[in-house]
Amino acid sequence: MTSFLDFEKPIAALESRILELRDTADEGSLDLESEIEKLQSKSAKMLQDTYARLTPWQKTQVARHPERPHFKDFIVGLFDEFVPLGGDRNFGDDQAILGGFAQLGDRRVVVIGHEKGQDTESRLRHNFGMGKPEGYRKAIRLMDLADRFSLPVVTLVDTSGAFPGVSAEERGQAEAIARSTEKCLSLGVPMVAVIVGEGGSGGAVALAAAERVLMLEHAVYSVISPEGCASILWRTGDKADVAADAMKITAQNLLKLGVIDRIVNEPVGGAHRDPALCIANLGKAIGEELDALSAMERKELRSMRREKFLKIGTL
Known part of the structure; x- marks a missing residue:
């Protein structure tokens, strides 16, 4: 039985x-x-009626729903012949960021994404989707392989942010995130990024600096969580709903602002109520975007990304 949120x-x-x-x-x-x-x-x-008029804070709760499909669900429902690759060839293998080679329809791709886990044990193992430096360096390694073998890159973003622990900072968290973002921008192959749940801070941008950025209908994407913003501005997390509204974190707002390029519809009541339909909708959208990008030259793709991100925030 579906778990109901407070507003439901x-x-x-x-x-x-x-x-x-x-x-x-x-x-x-x-x-x-x-x-x-x-x-x-x-x-x-x-x-x-309820889902037709969700507030930004309510959408945040939907994006965090524990039954919402995660990376492994998308791999099973959307991709064939997934071959996972592990390790950053430097420190270890981060379980919050997963990736490898896969088949999307008749197209071979490299897919990378955050995995939050489905229960207490798996959430601890995947660190609640909060990537560490070795996770972002693994993503860089996978993108290098995609570039070398001319394979499109698909990323599925769902994280509250990169892991903020001391150990991660000691291993160069900021540098790893910056390098991963740089690698996205420099790719000579098509890249489609999808915000499937939470897109939090640099931990999300590091896998989402693509020429085409998609969002599921009830996903959120922001530089900081509503609770974090409220704690800074008002010294309390109780105003998270006010912060969420002011930050323009919904797919609908971000499409108007030019931060994302396309919204993918979810089933009525959110992706968690019909994961199979949500996954099918997303697969169709990704396929259409890759079809449109496949004829572009390497230089065109880089130029497209550059223009996209330089244009954000301009009038």
């Missing part, structure tokens, strides 16, 4: 009532089918 409590109450009526009907004492259908229709309408 009225929907949760209706769904609970529907389950109660079904249990009663299963006992054979009453015919409640018409009543159940009415409640199901009301619940579907309420879900549609």
Whole structure:
């Protein structure tokens, strides 16, 4: 059963009532089918209306939903013949950033992304999707291979930010993020980046400095989390909703600002309610973008990225 968010409590109450009526009907004492259908229709309408007017803070909660599809789900549902590659050839293998060779339809690609994990054990193993320096250096190594063998790069971004621990700073976190961003910008092959959940700070940009940046409908993308922004401006995290609204972190706002290039629709109620449909929608969008980029020369691709990022913030 889907976990409901705080703003979905009225929907949760209706769904609970529907389950109660079904249990009663299963006992054979009453015919409640018409009543159940009415409640199901009301619940579907309420879900549609709620998600049509989500606030930025509510979208942030949806983007963080624990049942939202993650990197491994996209690999299983979207790519074939995935061959994972590990290690940065320097320190170790970061489990927050994964990647390798894969088949997307009839096209061979290099796919890289953040993995948050699905349960307590896997979230700890993947460090909640917060990459360390060796993760970004692994991404650089994979992008180098893509460039060498003329393979397009697809990145799936879903992180609250790079790991802020002392050990990561000692191993050159800032330098690794900067080098990864630089590598994205210098690629001579097509690159499509997708913000599939949270796109937090430099940890996200390091895998998203592409000529085509896509976002799922209820994903968020920002330089700092709403809670972090609120704690700096108002010395409290209680104003995270105010910060989220002011920061323009939604896909809809970022498309208007020219930060992203395309919004990929999610199923009604968010990607977590129908992961298969969400993954199919994303696969179609990525394929269309790669088709459009495949005929471009290396110099054109670099120029396209340069113009895209220099134009952000200009009137």
